[in-house]
Amino acid sequence: MTKITMREAISQALWEEMEKDPSVFILGEEVGVWGGTYAVTKGFYDHFGADRVKDTPIAESVIVGAAIGAALTGVRPVAELMTINFAFSAMDHIVNQAAKLHYMFGGQFVLPLVIRVVSGGGRQLGATHSQTPDVVFAHFPGLKVVTPGTPEDAKGLLKTAIRSNDPVLFIEHATMYQVRGDVPEGDYTIPIGISKVQRTGKDVTIISYSKGLELSLLAADELAKDGIEAEVLDLRTLRPLDMEPVISSFKKTNRAVVIEEGWKSFGVGAEICARIYEEAFDYVDAPIKRVAQKEVPLPYNKNLEQSALPQVADIVAAVKEVL
Amino acid sequence: MADIVTMPKLGFDMKEGTLVRWVRHEGENVVKGDIVAEIETDKATVEVESGFGGVLRKILVEPGTVVPINAPIALIGSDDEDISIWMAENATSEIPTGHIESEKQIIAEKTGDSKKGASFPISSGVPARIRISPLARLLATERGIPLDKLEGSGPGGRIVRKDLDSNLATPVRQQASRIEEDLKVQPSKLRQIIRRRMVEAKQTIPHFYVTRFFDVKRLLDLRMQMNAALPESDKISINDLVVKATALSLREFPNLNSSLQGEFIVQFADVNIGVAVAVEGGLMTVVCRHADEKSIRTISNEIKQMVSRARSGKVRSEDIEGSTFSISNLGMYEVYEFIAIINPPETAILSLGSAFEEAIVENGTVKPGWRMRATISVDHRVSDGEEAARFMRSLAKYLEQPVRLLID
Numbered sequence: 153m154t155k156i157t158m159r160e161a162i163s164q165a166l167w168e169e170m171e172k173d174p175s176v177f178i179l180g181e182e183v184g185v186w187g188g189t190y191a192v193t194k195g196f197y198d199h200f201g202a203d204r205v206k207d208t209p210i211a212e213s214v215i216v217g218a219a220i221g222a223a224l225t226g227v228r229p230v231a232e233l234m235t236i237n238f239a240f241s242a243m244d245h246i247v248n249q250a251a252k253l254h255y256m257f258g259g260q261f262v263l264p265l266v267i268r269v270v271s272g273g274g275r276q277l278g279a280t281h282s283q284t285p286d287v288v289f290a291h292f293p294g295l296k297v298v299t300p301g302t303p304e305d306a307k308g309l310l311k312t313a314i315r316s317n318d319p320v321l322f323i324e325h326a327t328m329y330q331v332r333g334d335v336p337e338g339d340y341t342i343p344i345g346i347s348k349v350q351r352t353g354k355d356v357t358i359i360s361y362s363k364g365l366e367l368s369l370l371a372a373d374e375l376a377k378d379g380i381e382a383e384v385l386d387l388r389t390l391r392p393l394d395m396e397p398v399i400s401s402f403k404k405t406n407r408a409v410v411i412e413e414g415w416k417s418f419g420v421g422a423e424i425c426a427r428i429y430e431e432a433f434d435y436v437d438a439p440i441k442r443v444a445q446k447e448v449p450l451p452y453n454k455n456l457e458q459s460a461l462p463q464v465a466d467i468v469a470a471v472k473e474v475l
Numbered sequence: 476m477a478d479i480v481t482m483p484k485l486g487f488d489m490k491e492g493t494l495v496r497w498v499r500h501e502g503e504n505v506v507k508g509d510i511v512a513e514i515e516t517d518k519a520t521v522e523v524e525s526g527f528g529g530v531l532r533k534i535l536v537e538p539g540t541v542v543p544i545n546a547p548i549a550l551i552g553s554d555d556e557d558i559s560i561w562m563a564e565n566a567t568s569e570i571p572t573g574h575i576e577s578e579k580q581i582i583a584e585k586t587g588d589s590k591k592g593a594s595f596p597i598s599s600g601v602p603a604r605i606r607i608s609p610l611a612r613l614l615a616t617e618r619g620i621p622l623d624k625l626e627g628s629g630p631g632g633r634i635v636r637k638d639l640d641s642n643l644a645t646p647v648r649q650q651a652s653r654i655e656e657d658l659k660v661q662p663s664k665l666r667q668i669i670r671r672r673m674v675e676a677k678q679t680i681p682h683f684y685v686t687r688f689f690d691v692k693r694l695l696d697l698r699m700q701m702n703a704a705l706p707e708s709d710k711i712s713i714n715d716l717v718v719k720a721t722a723l724s725l726r727e728f729p730n731l732n733s734s735l736q737g738e739f740i741v742q743f744a745d746v747n748i749g750v751a752v753a754v755e756g757g758l759m760t761v762v763c764r765h766a767d768e769k770s771i772r773t774i775s776n777e778i779k780q781m782v783s784r785a786r787s788g789k790v791r792s793e794d795i796e797g798s799t800f801s802i803s804n805l806g807m808y809e810v811y812e813f814i815a816i817i818n819p820p821e822t823a824i825l826s827l828g829s830a831f832e833e834a835i836v837e838n839g840t841v842k843p844g845w846r847m848r849a850t851i852s853v854d855h856r857v858s859d860g861e862e863a864a865r866f867m868r869s870l871a872k873y874l875e876q877p878v879r880l881l882i883d
């Protein structure tokens with residue numbers, strides 16, 4: 153195991169897969185000469201050349217549309233969108249084409265496509281560049297939505313996504329590129345669609361993913377000081393959603409809090425709560441709480457922005473409410 | 476136009492109800508949801524809520540009247556409303572007293588009492604809504620702890636798991652405090668109904684009894700195998716297996732799956748097994764319909780749900796109606812054997828004892844084994860000892876070679 157950052161983990165996954173498979177290529181805004189807005193593809197252009205690291209016009213529909221076309225011919229494009237907020241410009245390509253082509257053509261085509269996007273607030277980028285609309289994309293059958301919360305998972309899941317013949321939306325969090333974590337040596341993959349217990353406990357189940365995982369683990373540390381043993385569950389993938397570990401954990405703790413950075417209404421928390429109530433009603437000992445972003449466009453002002461985003465203290469408070 | 480309160484339909488096979496008592500009187504103000512009357516169906520005594528608010532202008536039926544479902548029983552309107560038009564229009568159609576040729580009606584007429592079906596209170600005696608988490612409710616049901624004996628420590632007084640855990644150390648049932656002086660206890664409504672029905676059954680039905688033991692080693696093994704493959708919530712009980720075995724045997728013995736109705740013995744097409752359930756202050760019989768056609772797991776889950784509803788005071792009328800044969804089981808209390816009183820208008824009831832590990836003599840050698848005893852109580856007007864003994868032999872076929880339960 154070596155400790156590396158999330159940025160390095162994602163970068164390594166891309167690099168190793170491009171070395172391994174010449175049909176893998178990258179396209180996106182400033183991914184080449186500049187090395188990527190978040191410096192994930194720094195050095196790629198010099199090593200792999202302009203044919204495999206393609207700078208595109210500032211037009212997300214072009215990036216995703218071209219990537220879909222390429223994937224249909226059998227190559228493995230990894231498209232980078234500077235932020236998930238810009239994915240809305242490519243919405244038709246993502247949800248009407250990428251998510252459905254395999255189905256619409258009766259299985260004659262596969263779509264080995266990865267779209268990397270940067271999601272989340274907290275960097276004072278204003279209301280239109282700071283959203284966390286992950287759940288919007290998880291709504292559509294046909295699309296896999298992968299949302300890692302640790303460097304190990306990011307690297308293993310991205311490799312699986314690149315090797316997969318299905319379209320995958322790979323969501324990276326804007327404030328997590330510097331997060332460090334242990335990553336196994338050498339080539340490894342992590343299957344898409346498997347939730348994971350990231351910390352064991354017996355008193356309450358905290359369910360989250362991506363940035364929410366980071367906050368949840370910090371909250372669990374806080375709670376431990378009060379003798380509360382929180383189990384922290386990482387969904388890792390929003391679609392397909394693996395509820396089995398969540399239900400098992402809930403049957404043990406009988407209490408849960410769901411954390412997401414996006415808005416609460418119609419969100420991940422709503423989905424998780426509903427499934428727990430459907431599948432484990434007789435194990436419910438207290439109403440499940442949701443911690444999420446305040447229902448406002450995210451403010452630019454630093455203090456206001458932070459007060460609108462879910463915080464560790466909010467999670468601690470929610471856990472104490474359900475206990 | 477005044478609003479009309481009608482006789483409610485409280486069970487899928489309810490055709491009529493007897494108006495027992497008016498709780499509210501003419502001229503009184505009534506709020507929507509108020510209890511206005513008590514009715515008795517052939518299975519239960521139930522309170523009738525008003526669906527309307529206003530003044531109870533006119534009571535249309537006297538207490539003691541049998542009223543078909545949906546027939547008007549009262550008028551509710553404003554103080555000064557003229558109800559004479561409605562009264563005039565409906566004067567010719569006398570408030571019906573019920574001529575319904577249902578199976579139950581025939582039974583009632585022939586036995587000379589239309590009110591003595593298996594009556595159980597549904598809404599009366601049920602406490603106000605108890606705040607309790609689903610988990611705590613499940614645990615309380617499993618442990619047989621009455622909910623009204625629990626104190627909730629959760630938000631708003633909600634009973635949660637913790638409250639059950641503290642209760643576990645001292646089960647409520649054993650907490651009955653010592654009585655210092657003689658006490659006159661007013662029996663619950665359920666107790667009164669049981670009293671009436673059991674006196675009727677024991678005095679009018681000539682019972683006879685046949686007891687037999689069953690070698691249940693294989694049955695216990697099968698249950699263990701089944702439960703190893705089932706989640707905690709779906710565990711199968713010995714009782715579930717006996718329900719299935721009894722239902723399958725009854726297919727061969729329609730005469731025991733019957734009801735004496737005057738001059739006729741009605742042999743039922745359906746095999747609906749009633750299972751006696753101890754509830755606070757008495758017992759109820761929940762009904763597993765078509766038990767001969769259902770899988771053991773389905774039988775088990777259905778009974779669990781009905782028992783849970785019965786014990787939490789939420790029993791539905793369909794849960795307790797329509798049994799054709801009953802089973803009473805005291806196996807969980809290390810009971811050797813016992814004999815039950817028939818649950819009228821049925822013909823027979825099976826009483827189950829516990830399974831014991833015993834020394835068994837076989838071909839002159841003693842070996843350890845598992846035996847369970849059961850007694851069938853039968854109405855001698857309908858059947859004889861020989862038939863009952865053959866029924867018990869058929870039951871043995873299923874209980875001793877339980878793989879048959881999975882085939883049939």
